[in-house]
Amino acid sequence: MAVKNPPQTRQPETDRASEPELITTPVFLDTSSLSIPTLKQLQADGELCPGAAVAPMSSELATKIYTDMLYTRLLDERMVGAQRQGRLSFYLTCTGEEASVAGTIAAFQSDDMVMAQYREQLALRYRGFTTEQFMNQLFSNIEDLGKGRQMPVHYGSRELHFMTISSPLATQIPQAAGYAYGQKLAGKNACTLCYFGEGAASEGDFHAGLNMAAVLKCPVVFVARNNGYAISTPSSEQFAGNGIASRGVGYGIKTIRVDGNDILAVYSAAVEARKIAVEQQQPVLIETMSYRLGAHSTSDDPTGYRSREEEQQWRENDPISRMKNWLVKQNWWDEQREEALQAEFRQEILAQVKLAEKRPKPALNELIADVYQTPPTQLLEQLEGLEKHIAKYPDHYPACGLDQDSAHNSAQEGAK
Numbered sequence: 415m416a417v418k419n420p421p422q423t424r425q426p427e428t429d430r431a432s433e434p435e436l437i438t439t440p441v442f443l444d445t446s447s448l449s450i451p452t453l454k455q456l457q458a459d460g461e462l463c464p465g466a467a468v469a470p471m472s473s474e475l476a477t478k479i480y481t482d483m484l485y486t487r488l489l490d491e492r493m494v495g496a497q498r499q500g501r502l503s504f505y506l507t508c509t510g511e512e513a514s515v516a517g518t519i520a521a522f523q524s525d526d527m528v529m530a531q532y533r534e535q536l537a538l539r540y541r542g543f544t545t546e547q548f549m550n551q552l553f554s555n556i557e558d559l560g561k562g563r564q565m566p567v568h569y570g571s572r573e574l575h576f577m578t579i580s581s582p583l584a585t586q587i588p589q590a591a592g593y594a595y596g597q598k599l600a601g602k603n604a605c606t607l608c609y610f611g612e613g614a615a616s617e618g619d620f621h622a623g624l625n626m627a628a629v630l631k632c633p634v635v636f637v638a639r640n641n642g643y644a645i646s647t648p649s650s651e652q653f654a655g656n657g658i659a660s661r662g663v664g665y666g667i668k669t670i671r672v673d674g675n676d677i678l679a680v681y682s683a684a685v686e687a688r689k690i691a692v693e694q695q696q697p698v699l700i701e702t703m704s705y706r707l708g709a710h711s712t713s714d715d716p717t718g719y720r721s722r723e724e725e726q727q728w729r730e731n732d733p734i735s736r737m738k739n740w741l742v743k744q745n746w747w748d749e750q751r752e753e754a755l756q757a758e759f760r761q762e763i764l765a766q767v768k769l770a771e772k773r774p775k776p777a778l779n780e781l782i783a784d785v786y787q788t789p790p791t792q793l794l795e796q797l798e799g800l801e802k803h804i805a806k807y808p809d810h811y812p813a814c815g816l817d818q819d820s821a822h823n824s825a826q827e828g829a830k
């Protein structure tokens with residue numbers, strides 16, 4: 415069937431209302447067509463950048479943010495130490511990226527859902543996850559909320575609205591879009607906060623998630639922690655475009671790039687982002703420019719793929735000292751308080767390590783207890799095989815001292 419008066423040019427849906435700019439010679443766009451500024455408000459010496467429009471932050475909030483950053487730095491140091499001593503199988507630090515996480519989580523309500531990657535333990539700390547809870551998860555003991563089924567650092571807390579971390583990269587991104595769509599349909603004044611790394615943004619799930627969020631106008635704030643590396647792959651080998659921010663714009667998402675080592679810039683951006691997400695019911699993307707100061711994980715050694723000089727440059731741009739300089743200038747912080755608090759945190763962490771490593775492991779059959787209402791035959795067979803294997807090589811599984819009766823009982827409880 416012939417179309418009457420077909421349009422001369424096909425316009426993108428979002429531009430239907432406006433007239434397209436027509437050109438008569440071929441001109442190709444490149445990354446320079448989109449100039450993306452970086453929001454910076456605080457200088458290294460603790461002075462504000464001239465003209466900085468900083469979101470108001472009370473002394474209480476500022477000290478909470480700062481002390482949670484400090485706690486996380488110390489927790490990370492201690493836990494890497496514990497892994498090196500053979501007490502812990504695996505750990506992953508947030509070192510260097512504390513402001514990217516603290517500045518964002520602080521701008522959200524405590525019941526906004528958080529879907530994180532794995533380097534955002536500070537968000538849990540901010541919401542009140544205790545040292546004891548961190549340790550129970552890291553040591554996979556009987557008190558672990560995840561029943562010891564996950565690798566260390568795969569935290570989750572229903573109470574704190576923090577979705578359990580899953581290892582496959584970027585799965586949380588479409589899940590966050592979907593969760594936020596549910597919040598929208600329910601008419602809730604809430605939103606979802608979704609963290610991921612610039613490496614995870616190479617996954618198909620990133621594209622599906624952002625597109626879905628943009629088209630369905632989901633109240634989700636995506637935080638892309640651009641820390642320069644995906645394990646040993648530098649971002650220059652990961653993508654040729656203008657960071658992650660350019661992709662947000664491409665999907666029709668309001669986007670901002672911030673200095674991720676500047677707590678005030680991150681917080682100011684996040685306050686605005688949550689407002690847009692909730693009040694205008696649409697997604698926002700924040701790209702935090704920072705650096706992963708530590709190894710990717712305790713299984714990694716960065717000396718094989720980057721220079722000490724590069725690391726040193728970023729060490730001098732530490733987000734914690736930048737915030738401290740500002741706090742001291744406000745007369746909200748001093749060296750005495752810092753020293754006392756560091757000693758207190760160290761003591762508390764060490765004490766909880768000692769307690770957590772002594773607690774028994776969950777019964778073996780907790781592995782399958784509440785996954786299905788009635789465990790299917792093949793899972794029961796696998797469990798039986800595992801029990802036989804452990805019984806045959808008990809020396810290799812000292813933590814498994816199987817108490818069959820209590821194991822059986824807890825499996826029955828779990829099945830309920």
Ligand SMILES: Cc1ncc(C[n+]2csc(CCOP(=O)(O)OP(=O)(O)O)c2C)c(N)n1
Nearest residue numbers: 533581582583611612613614641643644645
């Ligand atoms: C689907 C998938 N592919 C690969 C991996 C292995 N892996 C774990 S972390 C990681 C790097 C992720 O880098 P980025 O997203 O930048 O986060 P960062 O570690 O820098 O915080 C890779 C490749 C994985 N977990 N899942």
Ligand SMILES: [Mg+2]
Nearest residue numbers: 611612643644
């Ligand atoms: Mg990265």
